[in-house]
Amino acid sequence: MTRCAVFGTGSWGTAFAMVLADAGCEVVLWGRRKELVDAIDRTHENPDYLPGIELPARVRATTDAAEALAGADFAVLAVPSQTLRANLAAWAPLIEPQTVLVSLMKGIELGTAERMSEVIQEVAGVGPERVAVVSGPNLAMEIARRQPAASVVACTDEAVAQRFQKACHTPYFRPYTNTDVVGCELGGAVKNVIGLAVGMAAGMGLGDNTKATLITRGLAETTRLGLALGADAHTFAGLAGMGDLVATCSSPLSRNNTFGMNLGRGMTLEETVAATKQTAEGVKSCESVLDLARRNGVDMPIVEAVVDVVHNGRPTQEVLAGLMARSAKPERR
Secondary structure: OOEEEEEOOOHHHHHHHHHHHHOOOEEEEEOOOHHHHHHHHHHOOEOOOEOOOOOOOOEEEEOOHHHHHOOOOEEEEOOOHHHHHHHHHHHHHHOOOOOEEEEOOOOEOOOOOOEHHHHHHHHHOOOHHHEEEEEOOOOHHHHHOOOOEEEEEEOOOHHHHHHHHHHOOOOOEEEEEEOOHHHHHHHHHHHHHHHHHHHHHHHOOOOHHHHHHHHHHHHHHHHHHHHHOOOOHHHHHOHHHHHHHHHHHHOOOOHHHHHHHHHHOOOOHHHHHHHOOOOOOHHHHHHHHHHHHHHOOOOOHHHHHHHHHHOOOOOHHHHHHHHHOOOOOOOOO
16 A cells, blocks of 8 residues: 655645545654644644635544655645745654655755755755646645545656556546646746736735736746746646646635735734734745746746735735736737
């Protein structure tokens, strides 16, 4: 039986642990808070993040990273992206030679502008063939309710991607494989920032034309960055690109969309953070995505506008007016 360790007891980590168990894997879910871990083991439910959802019998929880990693075929990382480096440094000595590291995280690291797979390789001292990425339109609560969804498993070694594809394939969760790790990671990271922008527009009372414009031009920005970094343009038309972008920008279950909506309604950053229970990755990643774009000479005006609102305190109306006042150009640019 395939053995999986899942690090992170938030909604996505817990939901993906369910997927793995439903696919026939033995799953150990690691969490840092003993009270939550004990509740998961005792009630077979995550009361903080997925209340009312019964977890499969094959899922158990622990606070002991060594116990979680012992004999693991796959170590699935579902912690907030900006905490990955510190957490993984503590876990790396416990990782066994056969273990493949799988990222569920959708962010770019602040300071280094590194993708999550790059951080994993650097900290764990493993090659790209031992790192896989899962990305797609995967709202955790819908998957926890076993509603049909698809995703992409990306690894530079297609055989490794296929192994993990088999480990997480269920009647309701359909994974596809891809070798374009760069494109899949960028699609997942940048869509959070575009989700913030679309949420802001909705919070300001703007309509579907505005939202569609932001989604479409956001995809163009993502693709420009991806091509500059060697990604395959086709990836951005697929599940890890357009698919994830549409889900994030259109669903009330999206943390980034909801966060942006509150900002658009006039809440301050501090008020919005206080009202948000879980991590909205785009809030921090908008800065690192912009940093990555500037390092590579890529123009990303929507990302820059989000940074201006979230971190520089500029009013949303002023930022929107600035976007609309930009010089006209051919659509393909």
